[in-house]
Amino acid sequence: MHDYLLALLGGAMIGFAAVLLMAAHGNIMGVSGIVNRLLPPIAVDWQWRALFVLGTVLSPVVAMLISGQFPEITITKNPAVLLIGGLIVGVGTVTGNGCTSGHGVCGLSRHSTRSLVATIVFMLSAIATVYVVRHL
Template identity: 50%
Template sequence: MMIETDFTPWASLFGGILIGLASVALMALNGRIMGATGILSGAVFDRRPGDVAWRVALLLGMVTGPLVVLAVTGRLPAIEVPVTPTALVIGGFIVGIGVTFGSGCTSGHGVCGMARFSVRSIVATLSFMAATFVTVFVVRHVIGG
């Protein structure tokens, strides 16, 4: 089974602009970097007064996005996950390990860190991208997924 990826330049551009604007707004208004794993861990483990509400609101916005699509279009977006739930859980743990060793996730380093010209974030993002290219090549052309 070959995984086919739809090319959606306008939707991707619009989504990227929204993510960029949200990142700038969070930094300007709250002095915080919009890294998804940092926001999640702060919501779960770091209980500073006034720091949990915005984190929970942002996380709820991420999770309820498909409901906004439903309200606007009348249908839920098609989501296809071509792996087993076990593979998703294992992948989640691998990502968690990478986030820990990389001191942040792709959204924190790739969107916010690179915008601040952080050398650490630039190196991290180049590492993420290189690993992604290798993984896609191996899955699509070596394994044949």
């Protein structure tokens, strides 16, 4: 299948997951918020969040069982870049109350101006970062 179709199909699956989480649990599918509430002070209703995370972590194994191959992943092996990158994503998502799933997918779908502003800012800042790293 063409890359664009796979992207559209995968995107629809992500959207379907967000709709199900709202319909079943009444919660916004914001992954940074879900992970954040599993860290101290741990939320009282941590169980569903832990299981959501477990499901996502296990997804490549299920993909392997269905398609026979692990997803292709290219990632830097530089531990300093990985650690600092993770750290900035952590600080940024708790400060700005969300990431690609919460602001990008759920927020835009609710016509939240707040999420629209956040999405535009993090897209521009990510594009600028890649430009600096790759082209300067």
